[in-house]
Amino acid sequence: MKIAIGSDHAGFELKEKIKAFLEDFGHNVLDLGCYSKESVDYPEFGVKVAQAVLNKEAERGILICGTGLGMSMVANRFRGIRAALCHELFTTKMARLHNDANVLVLGGRVIGEALALEMVKVFIDTPFGGGRHERRIKLIDELTKE
Template identity: 60%
Template sequence: MRIALACDHGGFRLKEVIKSYLEELGIEYIDYGTFSEESVDYPDFAYKAAKGIVNGEADRGIFICGTGIGISIAANKVKGIRAALCYNVYAAEMSRHHNDANVLCLGGRVIGEELAKRIVKAWLETPFDGGRHERRIKKISEIEKNECGG
């Protein structure tokens, strides 16, 4: 599995922690930036990393901004992305079990490092349940198709 990482200045410190954690777990990643705490715009990095997932450069992504809200909104504008903002382990598990989320969004200014690691671990290890949830994912894809022009 290869993970696309993206953040703005508000998520930079937590992204660096997550990078180290992924290395501990032996999981490859591509870092789409940003690469410092200098102020930047989260949509730029969410878009680059989301396109990397859609284009097959990475399998899933972990995106981080100050609250996780802005970067999740931006990521969800990319066709094929199902970004889930998670502040606890249960939400991370359900985002995979029921929604097949391919992007985990975190808030670098609202959750601590240890909780973030637990959320990441749960999200990485939780499979998609399929079944009735597959039908719902297909409906989301139809909405994208209708609203985004094919």
């Protein structure tokens, strides 16, 4: 699977660990920055990942900032992006299963590395459940056209 990943400076170290983890499992990772712990503005990287997913340059995206709040706000401004800010495994699984989340958002200062890697695995491995949930995804798109 091709996965776009991006972070700000607060999420840089976790991004690098997630990137290596994904590559170890044979995924193709599109790293859209940032590339160091030097202070940057998170919206730039949230936009890049959202656009990569929308433009089908990647099947899914992962965003990391300090809390995950800023990145989730940026990504969810894009119609067709369903970014899920998750802090544990259950919501990560349900974000995929029920909401067809196409971007996982993590707080690099909120969760530890081991949990983050487990969450990434769940996000990648969990299929969308479809059925009544698909109807609801379409309803979101219809109700938010403008």
